[in-house]
Amino acid sequence: MVLSGARIVIEELVAHGVDTVFGYPGGNVISIYDELYSNSHRLTHILTAHEQGAAHAADAYARISGKTSAVLATSGPGATNLVTGIANAYLDSVPIVFITGNVPVTMLGRDSFQEIDVLGLTLPIVKHSYVVKTVEALQQTMKEAFLIAGSGRKGPVLVDIPKCVQADTCEYNQELRISLSDAGHQSSEHYDLDSALEAIENSKRPFIYCGGGVVATNTCADVMELSRKVAAPVGMSLMGIGSVPNSYELNLGMCGMQGRYASSVAKSEADLIIALGVRFSDRATCNTQEYAKNSTIIHIDIDAAEIGKNIAPGISLCGDLKRILPELVNQVHDTQNEQWLERIRVLKADGDVPIGGDFTPRNIIGSVNEYYNDDTIVATDVGQHQMWVAQFYRFEKPRKLVTSGGLGAMGFGLGAAIGASLASGRKRVVLFTSEGSLGMNLTEIATAVTYMLPITIINLNNGVLGMVRQMQTQFFDKRYSQTSLKRKTDFPALAKAFGAAGYSAVSLSELGNSLSNVPDDGPCLIDCIIDKNEKVLPLIPIDGDIRDMLMD
Numbered sequence: 001m002v003l004s005g006a007r008i009v010i011e012e013l014v015a016h017g018v019d020t021v022f023g024y025p026g027g028n029v030i031s032i033y034d035e036l037y038s039n040s041h042r043l044t045h046i047l048t049a050h051e052q053g054a055a056h057a058a059d060a061y062a063r064i065s066g067k068t069s070a071v072l073a074t075s076g077p078g079a080t081n082l083v084t085g086i087a088n089a090y091l092d093s094v095p096i097v098f099i100t101g102n103v104p105v106t107m108l109g110r111d112s113f114q115e116i117d118v119l120g121l122t123l124p125i126v127k128h129s130y131v132v133k134t135v136e137a138l139q140q141t142m143k144e145a146f147l148i149a150g151s152g153r154k155g156p157v158l159v160d161i162p163k164c165v166q167a168d169t170c171e172y173n174q175e176l177r178i179s180l181s182d183a184g185h186q187s188s189e190h191y192d193l194d195s196a197l198e199a200i201e202n203s204k205r206p207f208i209y210c211g212g213g214v215v216a217t218n219t220c221a222d223v224m225e226l227s228r229k230v231a232a233p234v235g236m237s238l239m240g241i242g243s244v245p246n247s248y249e250l251n252l253g254m255c256g257m258q259g260r261y262a263s264s265v266a267k268s269e270a271d272l273i274i275a276l277g278v279r280f281s282d283r284a285t286c287n288t289q290e291y292a293k294n295s296t297i298i299h300i301d302i303d304a305a306e307i308g309k310n311i312a313p314g315i316s317l318c319g320d321l322k323r324i325l326p327e328l329v330n331q332v333h334d335t336q337n338e339q340w341l342e343r344i345r346v347l348k349a350d351g352d353v354p355i356g357g358d359f360t361p362r363n364i365i366g367s368v369n370e371y372y373n374d375d376t377i378v379a380t381d382v383g384q385h386q387m388w389v390a391q392f393y394r395f396e397k398p399r400k401l402v403t404s405g406g407l408g409a410m411g412f413g414l415g416a417a418i419g420a421s422l423a424s425g426r427k428r429v430v431l432f433t434s435e436g437s438l439g440m441n442l443t444e445i446a447t448a449v450t451y452m453l454p455i456t457i458i459n460l461n462n463g464v465l466g467m468v469r470q471m472q473t474q475f476f477d478k479r480y481s482q483t484s485l486k487r488k489t490d491f492p493a494l495a496k497a498f499g500a501a502g503y504s505a506v507s508l509s510e511l512g513n514s515l516s517n518v519p520d521d522g523p524c525l526i527d528c529i530i531d532k533n534e535k536v537l538p539l540i541p542i543d544g545d546i547r548d549m550l551m552d
Contacts, residue, residue, distance in 0.1 A: 001174070005135040006031035006166040009099065010039050011174075012142035018070045020044045020061060020422060022054035026074020028101030028114065031166040033072075046422065046451065048415065049443040051078055055085020056415030056441075057422070059094050060402045064377060064423035066218075068095040068150040075102045076114030079160075080121065084409055086156050087125040091406025092239060093212060095154040097145045098126075104164040105133050118160050129158040135168035143178050151180060153303040154216065189302075191317035191324055193331060196298050199272055199315055200332050203296075205340045206232035207270035209255070212239030212405065213277015213301060213321055215398045220244060222325040223276065229329065231337040233344045235263040237278050238390055239405040246394040250344065256284040257540050258387040261351030261551070264538070266344055267292070268546040275299045277321055280310040281406065282542065290545035300324055351538075357531075359507055361388040361460055364528055367508055368430060368458055369393050371515045377402065377420045377429045381413035381437030384466035387536040389432050411440025414457075418444060421453045428454045435485060436465045442494070448523040449499040455523040456515070459491055462532040470535050474550065495525035503527070 003011065009032050013021065021043055025033045036045050048054040051073045058069040073082055079100040089096045103112040108131075119129050128148045130141050138161065145157040200206060208227055214220060220243050227234050227250050234244050235255035244251045252263035267273060273295050278284070280299075285291040291311060299306075299313035300321060307316045317324055365388055374396040380386040380403045395401055402420050404412040417431040438459055448455050469483040492502030501524040503514035511528060518524045539550045 001172050002169050003172040004031065004035075004167060004169050005138050005161065006035045008135070008138050008172055009142065009161070009166070010035045010043065011172060012139060012146070013070055014042050016146040017067055018043065020046060021070045021072055022046045022048060022058045022061070022419070023072030024048060024051050024054060024074070024078060026078045026101065026114070028075040028103060028163045029072060029078075029099075029166070031163070032099070032101070046418070046447070048418070048447045050441065051081035052085050052411065053415035053418070053441055053444040053447060055082050055096070055098070056088065056412050057419030058096050059085060059089050059092070060379065060416035060419030061423040062094050062096055063402055064399055064420050066399075068097060068146055069419075071096060071098045073098070073100050074114070075100060075118070076116050078114075079116055079118040083122060083125070084407070084411075086122055086158070088404050088407040088409050088412060089156040090125040090127070092404070093154050093216065094156070095149040096156045097149055098156055098158045100158065100160045101166070102131070102160050102162045105162045106164070108162065118158065122158055125156070126158050127155040129160070131160045131162075132165050133162065135165050135170045138165060139172060139176060140178065143176065147178065147180060189319040191300075191319045193317070193324075193327055195315050196317060196328065197331055199296050199298060200230055200274070201335070203230070203272035204337055205269060205271045206230050206337070207267050207273050208232045208234045209236070209267065209273050209275045209278055210234060210240035210243035211237045211276060211278030214240055214243040217277065217321040218398070219276075219321045219325045220398050222329050224248065225329045226274070226325070226332065229332055229334050231335055231341055232274065233266050235259070235267050237281070237284055237405070238403065240278065241390060241401050242395045242398040245396045247396060252344070252348065254390045257286055257542060258283070258390070258536050259538070260391060261538050261549070262344070262347035264540065264546060264549065265347050265351070269343070270295050273297045275313070276325065277301055279306045282310075285311060286540050287543055287545045359528070359530065361385065361530060361534055362392050363508060364458070364460065364511060364530070365389060365392045365432070367511055368515070371512075372428065372430060374400075375427070376400070377424055377427065379403065379413050379417040379420055379429055379431045381431075381433040382408045382410045383434050383437055384470065384534070384536050385432045385434045385460045388460075391536075410437040413437060414441050414444040414448070417455045417457075418448055418451070418453055421455055422451075426453060428456065431455055431457045432460065433457060434460045434462070434466060435487065435489065435491070438491075439489075445495060445498040445500055445523060445525070452522045454521060456518055457495075457523060457525040459525060459527045460530055461491065461527050462530045462534060463487075464532045466532070466534070467536070469532070473533075473535075474539070475541070491525055491527040495523070500525055504529070
C-alpha cells in the first residue's frame with residue numbers, strides 16, 4: 001500500500017493506540033493536518049491556544065491514561081513553543097511523542113522562513129530525537145519513537161519531519177514490527193534481592209520512600225503490602241503522592257524541603273530507607289552531606305543513571321518495580337517494630353502546624369477536598385499553592401494528582417487540567433493555581449470553554465509571587481524585589497470574558513456557595529482572596545537539614 005508521509009504519520013498514531021492529538025497547525029505541518037481532516041473519525045484533535053498548552057495537556061493525558069500521548073506543531077516558533085513542555089515531560093518521565101514539521105530537506109540549514117534546529121535545541125531534554133529526511137525512513141522512525149517513549153524510564157521523543165517528507169510517498173508495511181534492540185536500546189536491568197532482604201530483616205526503623213516510579217508502574221498495592229509486612233511508614237516525593245491512600249495509618253505524606261513534619265523527621269530517624277522509583281532531587285534531600293547519614297539506603301529504580309547520581313545507596317537494584325517489588329514482598333518476612341510504630345504515632349500527633357485563621361489555604365483546600373469525591377483529579381500550577389495541595393489534599397488513589405515536579409513550570413496547570421479531563425472521559429478536574437502561574441497561560445481558558453470541559457479553577461490569589469516572597473521574608477530580610485504584582489486583574493470577569501463562569505470568595509461560606517454553583521459543563525473560576533503573608537510550613541532551607549526545619 002503506497003501512502004504519503006503525512007498519511008504514514010496518521011497510520012502510526014492509530015497503530016500505537018493514540019486517540020487524541022494535541023496541537024496547533026502551521027504551514028510546515030499542513031499536509032499532516034489535511035490527513036487529520038480526512039481521518040477525524042479515527043483521531044480527535046484538540047486545538048489549544050498555544051503550543052505550550054498542547055504540550056502540557058498531552059503530558060497530563062499520558063499521566064492519567066497511562067498511555068503514550070502525541071503532540072503536533074509546525075516548525076520555527078511552533079517548535080520553540082513546545083520546549084518548556086518537552087522539558088517538563090523529560091524531568092517527570094512522561095511518555096509523549098512530539099511531532100514537528102520543518103522546511104523541505106533541500107532548505108535545511110539555510111535560515112529559511114520558520115526554520116529552527118529543533119533537534120539541537122531539545123537534545124538535552126528528550127530520551128531520543130530524529131530528523132526524518134526520507135519518507136522511506138518514516139514508518140520505522142515512528143515505531144521507534146513510540147517504543148522508546150513508552151519503555152524503561154519513560155519520557156519524550158521528538159520526531160522532526162520536513163515538509164517534503166510529508167508529501168512524498170512510499171510503500172507502507174502494515175506488518176512491520178520492531179524491538180528495542182532494533183531501535184538501538186538495550187535493557188540495563190540487574191538486581192539481586194538477597195542483600196536487600198537481609199537489610200530489611202535487620203532493620204528496626206524501616207522507612208519506605210515512594211517516588212513517581214511507583215505511580216507510573218501501578219505498584220501501589222505492593223507498597224502497601226510491604227509497609228504492612230515490615231511495619232514501615234511511607235513517605236513520598238511530590239511525584240509519589242497517591243502511592244498509598246491518605247487514610248492509611250502509616251502514610252506520613254510528602255517529605256523533603258516542604259514536606260510534612262512527621263514524614264521528614266521519620267525519614268531522618270530511620271535506620272533503613274527503601275527508596276522506590278525516586279531520584280533524590282535537591283528538594284527531597286536538601287543538604288546531601290547530612291541526608292540519611294545514619295541510614296542504609298536501598299535504591300530501586302529502572303534508570304541506572306539515577307542510582308548513585310545524587311545519593312549513594314548502600315544497596316542498589318536496577319530494574320522495573322513491576323518485577324522487583326512483588327518479589328521483594330513475597331520473600332520478606334513479617335516483622336514487628338512496635339517501638340518504631342509508637343514513635344511514628346507520636347510524630348503524626350505532634351507535627352501539625354497551627355491554622356492561623358478561617359479563610360486559609362489549608363481550609364480552602366480542605367473545603368474543596370470535602371466537596372469533591374476521591375475520584376476527582378487535581379491539577380496544580382507551581383508555587384505555594386502546589387505545596388499546600390501536596391501537604392493538605394487527602395489523595396486516596398493514585399494518578400489523581402497532576403503537577404510539574406522536576407521542572408516546576410509555572411503555567412503548567414491549565415493545559416494539564418484540560419488533558420486530564422479529556423483522558424478521564426471529560427470528568428471533573430480541579431485546578432489549584434495562583435495569579436502568578438495563571439497569568440502565564442491563562443489563554444487556555446478559551447480551550448477549556450471551546451471543548452466545554454468541566455474544570456474548576458481555584459485561584460489562591462494573594463497578590464504576590466508567594467513562594468519567592470516567602471523566601472525573601474525568611475532569608476532576605478523582607479526585601480521584596482519584584483514579587484508584589486500590583487495587578488488590577490478581575491479574574492471572575494476575565495473568566496466570563498472567555499465564556500467561563502466566574503466567582504469571587506473571601507470566606508468559606510462564599511467558597512461553598514461558589515462550588516455549589518459550578519456548572520456541570522464547561523470551566524469555572526473561583527477567585528479566593530487570601531493573605532499575602534501565608535507561608536508554606538514546615539520548611540527546610542535548601543542547604544539545611546532536619547535540624548534547620550522552620551515551623552513558624
